[in-house]
Amino acid sequence: MNIVDRRLNPKGKSLGNRQRFVRRAKADIRDAVREALKQRRVSEVEGSERIRIRARTVKEPSFGLSRNDGRKNIVVPGNKEFVPGDAIPKPPPGQAGGRDGSPDGEGDDDFVFTLTKEEFLDVFFEDLELPDLLKTKIKDEMSPKPARAGFSTQGSPSSLNVLRTMRGSLARRMTLKRPKPEDIAALEAEIAKLKKKGGSERRLKQLKAELEVKQRKLRTIAYIDPIDVRYNRFERVMKPATQAVMFCLMDASASMTEEMKELGKRFFMLLHVFLSRRYRHVDIVFIRHTSHAQEVDEETFFRSTETGGTVVSSALEEMDRVIVERYPVGDWNIYGAQASDGDNFRNDMPTCIAALESRLLPVCQQFSYIEVGEKRVGLGFESDAAESPLWHGYGEVAERHRHFAMRRVATPSDIFPVFHDLFSRDAKAKA
Amino acid sequence: MATTTTGTTTKKRAAKKPVQPLFEAPEWGFDTLKHMHDAIEEVAVGEMGLDVYPNQIEVITSEQMLDAYSSIGMPLMYRHWSFGKHFAHDEAMYRKGAQGLAYELVINSNPCISYVMEENSNTMQALVIAHAGFGHNHFFKNNYLFQHWTDADGILDYLAFAKRYVARCEDQFGIDAVEAILDAGHALMKHGINRYARPGKPNLAAERVRQQERTAYLESTYNDLWRTLPGDQRHKPVDEEISELAEKRGGERRALGLPEENLLYFLEKNAPKLEVWQRELLRIVRNIGQYFYPQKQTKVMNEGCATYVHYQIMTRLYERGALTEGAMLEFLRSHTAVVFQPGYDDPRYGGLNPYALGFAMMCDIQRICEEPTDEDRDWFPAIAGNGDALGTLKDAWAHYRDESFILQFLSPKVIRDFRLFAVFDNSEDPAMMVEAIHDRRGYEKIRRQLARQYDIARFEPEIQITDVDLKGNRRLILTHNVHDGRLLQKADCDAVLMHLAQIWGYGVKLLEVDAESGRTLRKHTAVPLP
Known part of the structure; x- marks a missing residue:
């Protein structure tokens, strides 16, 4: 007889099977994920997801006898009142609970299971990739990071390594036989005792000499000597920047309705999740603007409306200011996303374009502009008037810069396709 | 329903030699497990004279139990999406609390492997060892069906071989190609058995050797020169065989061994378009299917035997004083739950237990x-x-x-x-x-x-391959002998026929024929997708 403890065996033995299953039901799962996205709250986007897929796609068929045809003899337990010859009426077809309901007599229930967060996001961001251009840039953009590199004999007091220092001190004191305070105290006590009693002169002299030597040693051998001191040493190692900051810019003027803001929010949310998967750390900066711009917290950003005109360049200026102040380009990957209904003072456009092209686009990895709301209806012909001022003005920028992208979004269901479009590998291949 | 009445009463007889209880605390330990097994063995083999394979008891976690569930109770299994599906389902049910896990799982192998869960109490471990390690174990070793249809010595090695072989095929030919064959194989798994001819004693170790020899032979006789001959020579052996058989229509059927109730075997041997590895995959599915064939036919006996054995053993242990009163009560409680039979009108009713x-x-x-x-x-x-x-x-x-x-x-x-x-x-x-x-x-x-x-x-349809038109359109004809007017489930039947057609490579037709009158009640057809 053998007893084997299998509890420590590697976990996830069925992972391969699960991957094959998810792969099998991919098409269904993709639809389900899209559907789920519409229902989700912004804050919930990264959770796991219960997925309902059609039983048909993962059905394992086999030849089986139909329940509804033919003649059956059944033996069942628990007879209470029946005698031979009794007739038991059958429930009318269609109303029978459970299995007999569906037309061909087989259950067609959906198969429900839970996708993990990772699986959900994998499907969610399937085929999406940071644009190639940006990837190379990330690779190149190394920034120095301090990394521990042993110990050194010099450094700033703040990086003093107490443990190492004390270890050196103890070793040195033991080697040089630095007397302990207790030993000296004991000697002194003995001398005092001898003096009092008037013991042998020779002994007293010997003790005094000993005490003198010890006291001298105590004075000359320091408790902590500069040679004991050790500092933590850091080397600056070049590491790719693994943090990103994402700027959310939104028009807060009254022309932006709740629905429009919601659309913008969804886009920001997607971008945030997407960036979170690529970078270790992602900061978000919210900037809202009317005729002037200010950095606000998330709540204010999405909830409050203000009155006032619309000067987009103010937001761009603000973004520039925050970058200069807090996010050195060497350390941070910077992403910009702007949502607006497209209004702007027409004479502000040149300022906007200049700000974008001269200051923001050179430091940004990517900047996307999302125009929310219905496409403006042209008055029977395509004219400049049919396009919003921003759309028109940004059009030129988009032509000159590959990492500037602009899209229109009218309904929540557009968000994902648009996002997909912006980051999909195919789109980049075409570009 | 009173099902706990037995000949032996649970009243404490005066034990001749007072024995120290095997355990007092509820938590089990490896030493206790060992003592427990030895004490149970003494009763089972010494007193009851059961004939068992050596036991191997493996302690597992609930997650591992779910793993084992999903791969049809086998300790190792090739990879397939359907196992992932079952795992997802079982796990969801378990997490919801809608379904408990079995206390044990036992594998018909030599040594006989029983899985026990780490959550079980001492009493439950004793129950499990008695039930699985001696009850099922004795049944596996002695029942004629298991002796004829399964090879307890070879199964674990064969599963390891199957797992490796499937993984290699996936590497070489792609997951999709392997999946297509396995899906079809699984759909026909129930029809991979020669029910009428008594089988030779299976020898799964020889299976592996046979596969290796076959591959080696093919490799050694491979000559690139044949490839230069006009026409596709790759399926030559099969084609030749078939053209010889095709001399006479009657001879053809006889030579193919028609009618044939073992659909998987027929496809493995005769499907014209399959590659060697595809035939081997079908063979693996068939062999594993055959391994479970006896279990389907002995549910009542197998469980009855194991339950009777554990009841006897636990009672005798108690009588000797090796089980405390508390342990005995705990055992009786779960035993009663296991043998509970609700009536047909009870909401808990799910067929005869x-x-x-x-x-x-x-x-x-x-x-x-x-x-x-x-x-x-x-x-x-x-x-x-x-x-x-x-x-x-x-x-x-x-x-x-x-x-x-x-x-x-x-x-x-x-x-x-x-x-x-x-x-x-x-x-x-x-x-x-x-x-x-x-x-x-x-x-x-x-x-x-x-x-x-x-x-x-009676509970599985009787389906045979009855004809194949080799000279014409190569359509495969199957017949379902309908008893008592019970036809096949249409949707499932069509799906399986699709798989069958895909493997056969040509059209497939299934006739549902009333066994008594010979009238054809329904026809199904399928053609392979290009």
């Missing part, structure tokens, strides 16, 4: 052997009062399957205890008819009907 029926019949046989009534003497003159309950039971465990066991041993007393009644259900009638109940006129009928209910030929 094989544990309940099996245990009741085993105990009843013991009663008939030891304390027969006049009724028993009439019904079972051969065994009534023979005084050798264990011998009679062992004989039954060895030589019967569910159908024949019930037909032979279901006594009027068990029918009364379960209050069984037989109902006739004709799909054309508006009402079902009660034909027999637990009375003198009904016993025979109930026993016959219940036995048929466990006859594999």
Whole structure:
């Protein structure tokens, strides 16, 4: 007889099977994920997801006898009142609970299971990739990071390594036989005792000499000597920047309705999740603007409306200011996303374009502009008037810069396709 | 339903030698497990004379139990999406609390592997070892079906081989290609058995060698020159074989061994378009399917045997003083839950409980052997009062399957205890008819009907390959012999035929023919996708 403890065996033995299953039901799962996205709250986007897929796609068929045809003899337990010859009426077809309901007599229930967060996001961001251009840039953009590199004999007091220092001190004191305070105290006590009693002169002299030597040693051998001191040493190692900051810019003027803001929010949310998967750390900066711009917290950003005109360049200026102040380009990957209904003072456009092209686009990895709301209806012909001022003005920028992208979004269901479009590998291949 | 009445009472007899209880605390430990096993073995082998494979007890976590569930209870298995699906399903049910996990899982192998869960208490571990390690184990080793159809010595090695082989095929030919064959194989798994011919003793170790030899032979006889000949020579052996057979239409059918009820075997040998590795995959599915063939036919007996054995062992241990009162109570509680049989009108009813029926019949046989009534003497003159309950039971465990066991041993007393009644259900009638109940006129009928209910030929459709038009469009013709007007489920049938057509490479047609009148009731066809 053998007893084997299998509890420590590697976990996830069925992972391969699960991957094959998810792969099998991919098409269904993709639809389900899209559907789920519409229902989700912004804050919930990264959770796991219960997925309902059609039983048909993962059905394992086999030849089986139909329940509804033919003649059956059944033996069942628990007879209470029946005698031979009794007739038991059958429930009318269609109303029978459970299995007999569906037309061909087989259950067609959906198969429900839970996708993990990772699986959900994998499907969610399937085929999406940071644009190639940006990837190379990330690779190149190394920034120095301090990394521990042993110990050194010099450094700033703040990086003093107490443990190492004390270890050196103890070793040195033991080697040089630095007397302990207790030993000296004991000697002194003995001398005092001898003096009092008037013991042998020779002994007293010997003790005094000993005490003198010890006291001298105590004075000359320091408790902590500069040679004991050790500092933590850091080397600056070049590491790719693994943090990103994402700027959310939104028009807060009254022309932006709740629905429009919601659309913008969804886009920001997607971008945030997407960036979170690529970078270790992602900061978000919210900037809202009317005729002037200010950095606000998330709540204010999405909830409050203000009155006032619309000067987009103010937001761009603000973004520039925050970058200069807090996010050195060497350390941070910077992403910009702007949502607006497209209004702007027409004479502000040149300022906007200049700000974008001269200051923001050179430091940004990517900047996307999302125009929310219905496409403006042209008055029977395509004219400049049919396009919003921003759309028109940004059009030129988009032509000159590959990492500037602009899209229109009218309904929540557009968000994902648009996002997909912006980051999909195919789109980049075409570009 | 009173199913816990047995010959042996649980009243404490005066133990001759007071024995130290095996354990007092509820938490098990490896030492306790070992002592427990030894004490149980002493009862099972020493007193009851059970004949078992050596035991291997493996302690696992609940997650590992779910793993084992999803791969049809096997410790190792090739990869397939359907196992992932079952795992997701079982896990969801388990997390919801809608479904508990089994306390144990036992594998018909030599040594006999029983999985026990780490959450079990000491009492449950003892119960599990008695139930699986000795009850099922004895049944596996001695029942004729298992002896004929399975190879306990070779199964683990064969599964390891299958797993490696499938993984290699996935690497070489892609997951999709392998999946297509396995899907088709699984759809036909139930029809991969030669039911009529008694099989030779399976030898799974030889299977591996055979596969290697076949590959080696193909490699050694490979000559690139043949490739330069006009025409596709790759399937030459099969084509040649077939063209020879095609001389005469009648000879053709005979040479192909038609009619053939083992669909997987037929495809493996004769499907014209398959590659060698695809045939091997079908063979793997077929061999594993065959391994489970006896289990389907012995649910009642297998569980009945294991439950009877664990009940006997636990009772005897208690009588010796090796189990404390508390442990015995805990055991009785879970034992009673296991053999509980709700009536047909109970919301918990889910068919006859094989544990309940099996245990009741085993105990009843013991009663008939030891304390027969006049009724028993009439019904079972051969065994009534023979005084050798264990011998009679062992004989039954060895030589019967569910159908024949019930037909032979279901006594009027068990029918009364379960209050069984037989109902006739004709799909054309508006009402079902009660034909027999637990009375003198009904016993025979109930026993016959219940036995048929466990006859594999009744609950699984009888499908054979009857013809193949090799000279014409190569269409494969299957026949379903319809009994009692029970046709196939249409949607499933069409899906399976699709798989079949895909493997065969040409059209497939299935006729549903009434076994009595010979009339064709329904036709299904499928053609392979290009």
